[in-house]
Amino acid sequence: MNTTTTYRQATGAAFARPAAITATGLRKSYGDQLVLNGLDLTVTAGTVFALLGPNGAGKTTTVRILSTLIEADGGQAQVGGHDLAQDPGGVRASIGVTGQFSAVDGLLTGRENLILMADLHHLGRGEGRRRADALLERFDLVEAAKKPISTYSGGMRRRLDLAMTLIAGPRLIFLDEPTTGLDPRSRRELWEIIRGLVADGVTIFLTTQYLEEADQLADRIAVLDQGKLVAEGTAAELKRLIPGGHVRLRFADAPRLEAAARILEVTSRDDDALTLQIPSDGGVASLQSLLDQLRAEAISVEELSVHTPDLDDVFLTLTGKRSNPATDKEISA
Known part of the structure; x- marks a missing residue:
């Protein structure tokens, strides 16, 4: 599998970006249920890669395997330049993970949550507090920094959750359905944060059931169905696969x-x-x-x-299901 992607600058000169993630033949079963059936993918550094799929397609399982939370039954992967099986510690040191639900501690304030995360990463007292304060400002949480999490809105909680993921400065971040349950304004605020991260060279691996989100953010989109990739490309390329234009x-x-x-x-x-x-x-x-x-x-x-055709047409044609984030929840896969 190629581990670099070639781009062309305005001058016409070609340059290659390394792959932040490569996976070959990833397999995972839960009992008799085959969740991933030989998954191959490549994610280019400094881009947003969106993984789409219906409920139970294997999106969350993919994130859990690539972030070392669970082991694959078969296949190989390199994440952040580290072999997933041989160097899981190196993988964990190079990534950040934000799950479907906020992982903040409701008994602490926003600043205390960030400082706790900094301490867990052994950043040192001074450095940890400096990073916490910088992230509170970046995520527009300064006024709420000393307030208990119980007073935070859903959008504020998600921003704080992402700030906690960034405390150690990872260059590769897994965002597993990060805007689930957010109102449209909060969702767009988080989109702007993600765009800013990518502009700084961070790689984003995004799973989502909001097709507009993938259309807005992703450089490349892969559609996962029944444990296999059924299509991959830019949003425009995927739309051209579907008749009706x-x-x-x-x-x-x-x-x-x-x-x-x-x-x-x-x-x-x-x-x-x-x-x-x-x-x-x-x-x-x-x-x-x-x-x-x-x-x-x-x-x-x-x-x-x-x-x-829009991405919803693509999703429906390729998977036989229409995306419905209001009701679809991926739990086991």
């Missing part, structure tokens, strides 16, 4: 509409609105081809809009 053309008058209808593959026509619907994957090449056909016949278009 089209281009909507609006014309200035009926003669232009009629002329275009004679030369194009039309799936829908509205004479009142002067529009045609043309099948398309939304890619540059297909759009260029469409415009070339119209230009060759000297047919002008008043308005053009591209419509592609």
Whole structure:
């Protein structure tokens, strides 16, 4: 398996980013239930990798294995440059993990939670308190720092939970459904924090059932179903896998509409609105081809809009289920 990914800068020169995670053939069963069935994946350093899947697909099991919380039944993995089986201590020292539910201590204040985490990492009294105060400021928790956790909102708890994960400065963070139960505003605040971390070079391994979240944040998305990856790519690449994309053309008058209808593959026509619907994957090449056909016949278009399937369509087609984070909870897997 390749452990680097090649990118091209504006100059055209190629450079390679190392892989933060590589896994080959990961397998895990709980009794007779096969949860992971030969999982292969590569996560490039300094990016957001989103793992999607329906309830019970194996997302949380994947996170638990890669973060050394449980052992795989088979397969190999490198995490943060450390072999998962041979050097689990090295893996744990290089990562941070934020689970589905907040892990803060409700009997302590926000600052006390951070200092406790700093002490557990043996950062030293002065350094631990310096980092705690810096994180409280970064996560907009200074005013609430000395208040008990019982007074915190759900969004504040999640921000504090992520701050506790960052106290030791990990370069690779596992976020297992981090925005579950948050209101839209709190969710977007956490998105901005995640974007800031990636801008600083941190790698994020994200599991989520909010498809908008993956669309907004992820550089690459993998869809897991019944323990196997069924698709992987950018959000745009995954959307192009699903039929139903089209281009909507609006014309200035009926003669232009009629002329275009004679030369194009039309799936829908509205004479009142002067529009045609043309099948398309939304890619540059297909759009260029469409415009070339119209230009060759000297047919002008008043308005053009591209419509592609969204990630919910991708999820439904690939897994046979529609994402429903309000009701889906992954427990054993």
